[in-house]
Amino acid sequence: MEPLKVVLEDNEIPRQWYNILADLPExxxxxxxxxxxxxxxPEDLAPIFPMNIIEHxxxxxxxxxxxxxxxxxxxxWRPSPLYRARNFEKLLDAxxxxxxKNEGVSPAGSHxxxxxxxxxxxxxxxxxxxxxxxxxxxxxxxxxxxxxxxxGLECRVYMxxxxxxxxxxxxxxxxxxGAECLSSPSEMTQIGRQIRAEYPDTPGSLGIAISEAIxxxxxxxxxxxxxxxxxxxxxxxxTIIGLEAQKQLEKIGVYPDVxxxxxxxxxxxxxxxxxxxxxxxxxxxxxxIGAEPSSCPTLTRxxxxxxxxxxxxxxxxxxxxTLGHDYVPAPIHAGGxxxxxxxxxxxxxxxxxxxxxxxxxxxxxxxxxxxxxxxxGFVPAPETCHVIAAVVDEARRAKExxxxxxxxxxxxxxxxxxxxxxxAYLSGNLVPYELPEEEIQRVLKAVENMPKP
Amino acid sequence: MEPLKVVLEDNEIPRQWYNILADLPExxxxxxxxxxxxxxxPEDLAPIFPMNIIEHxxxxxxxxxxxxxxxxxxxxWRPSPLYRARNFEKLLDAxxxxxxKNEGVSPAGSHxxxxxxxxxxxxxxxxxxxxxxxxxxxxxxxxxxxxxxxxGLECRVYMxxxxxxxxxxxxxxxxxxGAECLSSPSEMTQIGRQIRAEYPDTPGSLGIAISEAIxxxxxxxxxxxxxxxxxxxxxxxxTIIGLEAQKQLEKIGVYPDVxxxxxxxxxxxxxxxxxxxxxxxxxxxxxxIGAEPSSCPTLTRxxxxxxxxxxxxxxxxxxxxTLGHDYVPAPIHAGGxxxxxxxxxxxxxxxxxxxxxxxxxxxxxxxxxxxxxxxxGFVPAPETCHVIAAVVDEARRAKExxxxxxxxxxxxxxxxxxxxxxxAYLSGNLVPYELPEEEIQRVLKAVENMPKP
Numbered sequence: 001m002e003p004l005k006v007v008l009e010d011n012e013i014p015r016q017w018y019n020i021l022a023d024l025p026e027x028x029x030x031x032x033x034x035x036x037x038x039x040x041x042p043e044d045l046a047p048i049f050p051m052n053i054i055e056h057x058x059x060x061x062x063x064x065x066x067x068x069x070x071x072x073x074x075x076x077w078r079p080s081p082l083y084r085a086r087n088f089e090k091l092l093d094a095x096x097x098x099x100x101k102n103e104g105v106s107p108a109g110s111h112x113x114x115x116x117x118x119x120x121x122x123x124x125x126x127x128x129x130x131x132x133x134x135x136x137x138x139x140x141x142x143x144x145x146x147x148x149x150x151x152g153l154e155c156r157v158y159m160x161x162x163x164x165x166x167x168x169x170x171x172x173x174x175x176x177x178g179a180e181c182l183s184s185p186s187e188m189t190q191i192g193r194q195i196r197a198e199y200p201d202t203p204g205s206l207g208i209a210i211s212e213a214i215x216x217x218x219x220x221x222x223x224x225x226x227x228x229x230x231x232x233x234x235x236x237x238x239t240i241i242g243l244e245a246q247k248q249l250e251k252i253g254v255y256p257d258v259x260x261x262x263x264x265x266x267x268x269x270x271x272x273x274x275x276x277x278x279x280x281x282x283x284x285x286x287x288x289i290g291a292e293p294s295s296c297p298t299l300t301r302x303x304x305x306x307x308x309x310x311x312x313x314x315x316x317x318x319x320x321x322t323l324g325h326d327y328v329p330a331p332i333h334a335g336g337x338x339x340x341x342x343x344x345x346x347x348x349x350x351x352x353x354x355x356x357x358x359x360x361x362x363x364x365x366x367x368x369x370x371x372x373x374x375x376x377g378f379v380p381a382p383e384t385c386h387v388i389a390a391v392v393d394e395a396r397r398a399k400e401x402x403x404x405x406x407x408x409x410x411x412x413x414x415x416x417x418x419x420x421x422x423x424a425y426l427s428g429n430l431v432p433y434e435l436p437e438e439e440i441q442r443v444l445k446a447v448e449n450m451p452k453p
Numbered sequence: 454m455e456p457l458k459v460v461l462e463d464n465e466i467p468r469q470w471y472n473i474l475a476d477l478p479e480x481x482x483x484x485x486x487x488x489x490x491x492x493x494x495p496e497d498l499a500p501i502f503p504m505n506i507i508e509h510x511x512x513x514x515x516x517x518x519x520x521x522x523x524x525x526x527x528x529x530w531r532p533s534p535l536y537r538a539r540n541f542e543k544l545l546d547a548x549x550x551x552x553x554k555n556e557g558v559s560p561a562g563s564h565x566x567x568x569x570x571x572x573x574x575x576x577x578x579x580x581x582x583x584x585x586x587x588x589x590x591x592x593x594x595x596x597x598x599x600x601x602x603x604x605g606l607e608c609r610v611y612m613x614x615x616x617x618x619x620x621x622x623x624x625x626x627x628x629x630x631g632a633e634c635l636s637s638p639s640e641m642t643q644i645g646r647q648i649r650a651e652y653p654d655t656p657g658s659l660g661i662a663i664s665e666a667i668x669x670x671x672x673x674x675x676x677x678x679x680x681x682x683x684x685x686x687x688x689x690x691x692t693i694i695g696l697e698a699q700k701q702l703e704k705i706g707v708y709p710d711v712x713x714x715x716x717x718x719x720x721x722x723x724x725x726x727x728x729x730x731x732x733x734x735x736x737x738x739x740x741x742i743g744a745e746p747s748s749c750p751t752l753t754r755x756x757x758x759x760x761x762x763x764x765x766x767x768x769x770x771x772x773x774x775t776l777g778h779d780y781v782p783a784p785i786h787a788g789g790x791x792x793x794x795x796x797x798x799x800x801x802x803x804x805x806x807x808x809x810x811x812x813x814x815x816x817x818x819x820x821x822x823x824x825x826x827x828x829x830g831f832v833p834a835p836e837t838c839h840v841i842a843a844v845v846d847e848a849r850r851a852k853e854x855x856x857x858x859x860x861x862x863x864x865x866x867x868x869x870x871x872x873x874x875x876x877a878y879l880s881g882n883l884v885p886y887e888l889p890e891e892e893i894q895r896v897l898k899a900v901e902n903m904p905k906p
Contacts, residue, residue, distance in 0.1 A: 003463035003464065004463055008460075075456075087603075107832065109869060150828075175876070374629075376529065377566075416626065417622075419622045
């Protein structure tokens with residue numbers, strides 16, 4: 001019988017990341033300066049990121065070596081196992097084989113350390129002493145806290161207020177790894193104080209938290225900012241997921257018909273899918289689908305435009321699908337993936353028809369997540385529940401079409417620190433929220449005035 | 454370079470559990486009936502456990518086959534990886550090599566499912582429809598909730614009140630797996646109601662929760678009780694840990710000088726160590742050491758006597774090191790491992806000089822745990838912090854003696870659902886509690902009146 005999981009030895013870990021910029025049929029439009037709207041060069045980014053990371057951001061080299069020091073840390077939990085979800089398959093009773101990469105085996109419980117480790121390493125190499133970042137549900141903040149500690153950097157995390165309050169364990173985890181975690185908007189930055197004065201009841205947003213983290217980085221000594229998603233270098237570092245999955249599937253002679261990931265900023269989706277997009281560009285038949293929340297439908301409803309990454313318009317303008325930089329999902333949404341935009345790379349792939357996207361209601365995602373936990377054991381993060389809902393949906397389609405399908409998806413993390421969301425779901429405190437059409441119209445109108453790529 | 458971790462393929466998983474009863478130089482004294490003080494036979498245990506499990510409890514067969522249905526579930530996370538703790542070694546700067554079994558990779562985050570899965574399976578086979586159990590910190594209750602769900606059994610968990618209140622995520626996790634979790638003492642049992650009436654402020658104890666779970670099991674239809682530690686069959690099922698570790702160490706040509714585990718009821722310590730005890734009985738040089746909290750010093754201070762497993766004296770009398778069945782650790786103790794007794798097998802091994810034991814203060818255990826998290830990444834469960842403190846201590850000894858040592862220990866689980874304990878530690882709310890000598894004297898006196906094995 002085919003094994004339940006495919007493991008790789010330490011020495012089988014991929015030694016290079018894959019850079020899709022080398023293979024894109026149409027290059028990305030350049031980021032624009034927030035004030036002048038002129039293309040930004042590496043030097044414009046230098047106050048925010050160290051130059052060795054900026055080089056990765058703009059590189060068009062196809063393969064980039066993973067430094068030994070990074071590999072050493074990766075090996076703490078990588079290569080991550082590839083699983084066959086036999087029990088979930090039985091439950092679905094559809095003609096599908098389901099494989100998943102279990103990124104929940106990392107110490108932080110998600111895929112986020114894949115990017116946090118190299119970022120901490122490169123900042124350290126560049127002489128930086130302190131990192132700032134933002135976090136929504138807390139996965140990224142936890143990962144960067146751990147990575148900073150491992151390379152001897154200080155770390156401060158601005159955590160979106162609503163999550164900070166709903167998920168106290170996340171702060172505790174970051175503290176355990178020696179980092180500082182503040183509720184955002186905070187009193188520590190000008191933009192934070194300004195928003196608190198203007199909107200004392202704001203639940204916060206990733207856009208606000210990013211503004212705070214960047215302000216802190218550019219106004220503090222020896223400090224840089226680290227972003228957990230969206231940018232090219234983040235997706236680059238995450239490709240280790242898809243590269244490992246390809247090795248593992250090859251071992252058992254399988255190639256997927258469908259590759260799936262959940263989509264917030266695009267880091268885990270990009271991580272699993274970009275090596276398969278490469279195959280697709282080269283002519284291989286494979287469907288690649290991102291799953292997002294219907295209350296933050298960036299890919300399925302957001303226009304493609306230049307937009308800021310943050311509320312305070314401190315970041316460059318990025319060419320991406322966006323709901324507008326002031327978009328804040330309804331507080332009732334408990335599933336994470338709340339970012340208003342999505343990676344330019346993912347946006348470009350959608351425009352080029354190389355990937356597709358589907359949106360799911362939160363009740364369907366938690367329903368899928370609970371079914372998963374009760375059959376496969378592992379409790380998925382609320383974010384991960386979105387891709388599980390997409391798998392359920394894909395299985396239903398396969399059954400209707402009477403077509404056999406092999407699905408590969410990225411199980412981006414476990415939900416053991418997010419159990420309050422499950423508690424809300426199981427006790428009936430989540431509602432079947434539907435984004436009001438007037439809100440969509442407001443978004444479309446707001447983005448209409450942004451420059452077009 | 455030696456790899457950071459040694460993984461086994463699915464098909465390398467051990468197919469049998471190891472039963473130390475076949476090799477004990479002196480057999481265990483039999484359990485006694487709680488009322489008559491006569492040895493109990495299998496039939497006396499039948500209202501509590503199904504007969505197929507009772508057979509394992511009393512078996513003297515050296516190797517017991519693991520059923521295919523159990524192996525299938527084990528393979529969800531087993532074989533668990535064996536790690537080399539290189540970063541922690543660097544921190545200690547002592548002549549030690551440290552290997553650990555990472556049992557935190559299970560869906561429940563600890564070693565407990567190793568026993569929960571076969572228990573749910575055997576109960577199901579025996580026609581049982583519902584399981585009851587108790588849980589302290591929550592590791593066992595979580596594991597049995599998951600296992601029950603996997604085999605279609607109902608499950609109710611009585612959780613020690615102080616933990617129920619300190620660790621709300623544990624209840625949420627059990628609920629997510631479809632189980633019911635009640636604060637103990639509860640209103641659901643006679644003994645629970647009685648204790649609530651008599652001691653309205655009791656923090657609860659494992660002894661009380663066990664009484665409740667057993668009362669529920671013996672007074673409900675198609676229901677049996679499942680115990681997560683102490684008994685022979687539990688340690689038997691846990692030997693999969695040590696058996697895998699032996700295979701993994703053999704692959705890299707290493708044999709440990711010291712094998713360590715933390716000790717509550719003895720399940721994870723027994724799990725890692727019994728296969729090595731077998732080697733030791735056969736003449737191999739290996740030191741085997743259990744680590745326990747100094748506020749519940751069963752092995753290091755508790756006399757060896759017959760004692761009840763629970764407060765209400767419903768269980769048979771077991772021959773074990775015990776602090777008395779009414780012993781309740783001070784509520785300030787945050788580290789788990791609160792049981793008043795310990796497995797008869799572990800007690801017997803200590804009597805025979807085949808193992809040793811050391812006790813650690815809670816501040817030292819959390820100090821070790823935080824150092825571990827900040828170097829190795831994975832955040833250990835508070836219980837696991839005890840064995841890490843023992844490793845720190847052993848490394849110090851090795852340094853003092855100028856002697857090279859290979860240490861193997863069981864990293865019994867992660868602490869991601871126990872972060873409130875870390876929070877209490879990091880914010881200075883834990884005290885360096887020392888068990889008062891008068892309490893020790895009270896214990897010695899209380900146990901003096903129990904029958905002697």
